[in-house]
Amino acid sequence: MNGAPILRAEHLSLRYPGGKQAVSDVSLSISAGTTLGIVGESGSGKSTTAKMILRLLKPAAGGSVVFDGVELTSLPQRSLKRIRRRLQVIPQNPQASFNPRMTVGASVAFNLRVHGATRSVAWDRAAHMLDRVGIPAAYAHRFPRELSGGQLQRCAIARALITEPELVVCDEAVSALDKSVQAQVLNLLAHIQAESGIAYLFVSHDLAVVEHVADHVLVMQHGRVVEEGTAAQIWSAPSQPYTRSLLDAAPDRLLARKPTPSTHAATAWKAPLD
Template sequence: MSTLLEAENLSVRYPGKAGWVHAVSEVSLELRAGETLGLVGESGCGKSTLGKALMRLIPAQGALRLNGSDVLGVEGRKLLPFRRQVQMMFQDPQGSLNPRQRIGTSIARPLQVAGWSRSAIAARVSELLEEVGLPASAATRFPHEFSGGQRQRIGIARALALEPGIVICDEPVSALDVSVRAQVINLMRDIQQRSQVAYLFISHDLSVVEYIAHRVLVMYLGRVVESGPTAQIWASPAHPYTHALLAAAPVADPRHSRSDALLEGELPSPLSPPPGCAFHTRCPYAQAICRQQRPALQALSPERQVACHFSLS
């Protein structure tokens, strides 16, 4: 699979009263055609900030390349080709739609900005609504006339309007009921198989990530602590943090017993991160070196990496 989007040592920082707040620190990743990359971690670990940085919605340092070309140093109208290729699905399907605009108008907006003709826009809107399982007549209705699942289908249609190669999905099903969530996820998978679109799938729901993602990045306090194929990480997590996240995930089996690796303590503040390994304050395996030296990402295999002095692999 060809690499579409590549980030190298991407960092995001904000000025604070006591210095810089490092929300994302030296994250490297690849998004490949037809693939879903899952991004998991606790609230406050930098997942959504990373998604915004990849969308060029906030300033970032490092390197960001689309199809091999730099996009971090591009501004203004020169950024339009990037905007056409990288779109976003939002967490709140209702809040992301203008309540005063008809659905057809919302879906058509990216096409209007791109300079499409009226006839081409009308045909494309009908095509998109059909693709996400809604009738063409939905274009004349308003957001409040649809259920949450239908509104997220509309969000998918809008994200796909310009046939992007990449869609950043920020908690796209967290606001939906379980049954509706499954329908939307299956729709996204079907669309991916037909179009080879790449998804960056940001989520707290590890069961959904396990189902949809081919590869996973695990973030803790702004840094990637483990990455690799989903099946391998779920079968044998190498970082204690990943192990704890998976142990805490609910399992629909009354015979399942909780692991003793459940995560304890609070996520440290990015205003004053711990020295050494940021996870050492909560890690049951921490030793002196963990409190003094931050571990670098090391390759366990060509596809797997972990940042831990005492990995569980």
């Protein structure tokens, strides 16, 4: 990948309680304005790797996660909180990721308030971000149960972006959505990246999704990286039987590749999403 990495992780390993090896010696890097895809079947270690990068899990001794020159693995919690404003996550299940007792606008605003913003500033920013991702202002006062899955996932994107992060971890961020809504959300993420230069770590079991968004790809199996390369290399000439088997199991490869930046990107963000 081109440019100095905004994030570099080296020799990440983790054993779960009981001794099971979840991840073994995984290294990766991500540059600004690019997307790194991690693919693999359930249990391959891809989400555990993402959680170590977010410091939700701490890697075994010898593992390193450096974000914009700062080593995260040894960072105190107070300092880590400041970093989290710049390192956000879009989770898998939009329904489960919002507090059912808070309106979606309050949830989006809260992600900025925990980083010190006043209530009025956070609400103004939340309204702006929801508008940018195509959610009407009136929807900010609705509860999560009153929105569709696609609308709620747009709210999750607004919540992640409200802090103006430089890297967003998308952990199976569209797997709960149907195919038509998936394509709309993926296009939204691509247009945001084209305008802002944000970097994504995109974790998915769905190779068609990763083909759509990724510049560089890691293929994981049993906690290890078994193949890596550009998206074009992986899809045109996979070197490992495991990667070929994943490709053979993903016949639905009809999504277009990452959209080219366009002067109409802001309009595309607001395409109707049911």
